[in-house]
Amino acid sequence: MIQNRTNRRKFLATSGAVFGATLVTGGSGLLVPASAQGLAPTPTMRGGANNYIAGAPIVDRIGNGGFWMTGSVRRAGDGAPLAGQRVQIWAHTTEGHERDPHSHGATLTDENGEFRLEMPQIVPAFGRPHGHLAYDSGEFKTVFLRPIMPSAGDTSLSAHFVLEPV
Secondary structure (H helix, E strand, O other), X not given: OHHHHHHXXXXXXXXXXXXXXXXXXXXXXXXXXXXXXXXXXXOOOOOOOOOOXXXXXXXXXXXXXXXXXXXXXXXXXXXXXXXXXXXXEEEOEOOEOOOOHHHEEEEEOOOOOEEEEEEOOEOOEOOEOEEEEEEOOOOEOOEEEOOEOXXXXXXXXXXXXXXXXX
């Protein structure tokens, strides 16, 4: 057992040197490329832009509320929180379909890069309960997210954006 672990460590360290990558120890104790220390941008999710309506208004709440959509917006690379960024949210809810304009709304991030918007309970659409979110302000590349809820009974959903400049 010890022989296998030693050989594996030697292989990992050697392979890093062979490929010219600088290696550092991550929190797990495993060797990882040093470039992984920077925060990578969030890729757009497949289906995230479904039923997107450009320019949804900034609102205090969508519908009668009861469900919370939360998250954060950070800058790629250094992970700095981004204040004042517009995040649009929409979903299939107890009060409307995700294509309905009244099911869409936007909010702004606070000084910590966090956002929070109350909306009606999300219900399953196409078999799975999910929300839609978009960063679409223009200062950074547009990103669409479509997080799926573990359970239709959940009363909150969180999504996080890491943005790169346009």
